[in-house]
Amino acid sequence: MSNLINQVENLVVAKFGGTSVADFEAMSRCADIVLANPNTRVVVVSASSGVTNLLVELTQANVNDERRLALLKDIAKVQYAIADSLDRPQEVTAQIDQVLSQMAVLSESLLLNRSKAIMDELLSTGEQCSSILFSAVIAQKDQPSQAFDVRQVLRTDSHFGKAEPQIEQIATLAKAKLLPLLSDNIIVTQGFIGADEQGKTTTLGRGGSDYSAALLAEALNAHAVEIWTDVAGIYTTDPRLAPNARPIAEISFNEAAEMATFGAKVLHPATILPAVRQRIQVFVGSSKAPEQGGTWIRHQIEDAPVYRAVALRRDQTLLNLHSLQMLHAQGFLAETFATLARHKISVDLITTSEVNVSLTLDKTGSDSSGQGLLSESLLQELSQHCRVRVEDKLALVAIIGNQIASTAGICSRVFQVLEPHNVRMICQGASPHNLCVLVSESEAADVVNALHQNLFE
Missing domain, CATH: 3.40.1160.10 (Acetylglutamate kinase-like)
Known part of the structure; x- marks a missing residue:
């Protein structure tokens, strides 16, 4: 025993x-x-x-x-x-x-x-x-x-x-x-x-x-x-998008969870959750070349840089909701999220103004098209209290790192790279570990490569 x-x-x-x-x-x-x-x-x-x-x-x-x-x-x-x-x-x-x-x-x-x-x-x-x-x-x-x-x-x-x-x-x-x-x-x-x-x-x-x-x-x-x-660990980004992407020897649970959530293909997004609960370290390596080593994901790490990686998640849907009822009113968001919950729709990112709400929905792994994910019954239910507009063929680019929300100069550096591109949404501040931008699917690879060059090369 x-x-x-x-x-x-x-x-x-x-x-x-x-x-x-x-x-x-x-x-x-x-x-x-x-x-x-x-x-x-x-x-x-x-x-x-x-x-x-x-x-x-x-x-x-x-x-x-x-x-x-x-x-x-x-x-x-x-x-x-x-x-x-x-x-x-x-x-x-x-x-x-x-x-x-x-x-x-x-x-x-x-x-x-x-x-x-x-x-x-x-x-x-x-x-x-x-x-x-x-x-x-x-x-x-x-x-x-x-x-x-x-x-x-x-x-x-x-x-x-x-x-x-x-x-x-x-x-x-x-x-x-x-x-x-x-x-x-x-x-x-x-x-x-x-x-x-x-x-x-x-x-x-x-x-x-x-x-x-x-x-x-x-x-x-x-x-x-x-x-x-089939890859030797987790890289700073997808090497197919940025030829100079390099492997990461060690990252934290928080960084890995962000990377998995925002599109890194090496890990299933939910994988990290049981490991976080019990602080179980996770190793990612190549079965074809185990001698090359890989990436260790741990609760405590020695080095926590501001920029760790750039992740890409394609096939995103943007749901835009407009209603004058939002103006100085209460309960609109609660009603909206209750409706989405009833239809088992998970929201990733959200931005709001006085009379508009924009939400991103992840379709990755779904057999549905964007309209299939947003069923006709859901759209009809939402339309009862707001005007609904759906955009697809979008991609989410996430800059993953540490203390992003409290580090001066990050946004100006990122916006400089994004200047030639049309950005549909920006989310930053809710987490110290990411800054996310939503761009056209057709521009996503160029955005990732440009960001990687600017931040890592």
């Missing part, structure tokens, strides 16, 4: 994304990363690269039977290619057969019943296959390993498609069902999925595997979470 307690004190939860488990060679590299650290006892995996996209297409209403069978064949090809590379493929293939059979049944069920619960069940099968295969790859390297169904511990509500984790229940179940297994095995489990009180499969939303890893780390009081992806 003392050995188990010691392991828990230093426990590392490692998460590998889709490209990291794309094929047998990739899984083998990741298994070596796991085995290099004896404290890594829990591994969370995504579906193999491309599989989730195929599964998402399977859930679409316009998929005919011929296309459905072709998609199932493509998914099976990815999984069997990995299984065939193992020393004892028959044992693993039998397990994969079972999941793929379930996948076929669920996809056929969707032709008659387009239930979100069935969709979540179908989408979960990619991670189920990955966990079986990755566990077998580790076992092939002479390390005891066990594939574990995360739905036994990751309890959520029944909001299929974007379920909310039940934190206290997850902690209780993880300590009862998962913790006792760690002394004898490396546990390989699924990201992105959970189960509600009735045992029905739920999903946490696209990109939720990072969140799953952090939730399990929180529940098990882990020492660290490692997010292994």
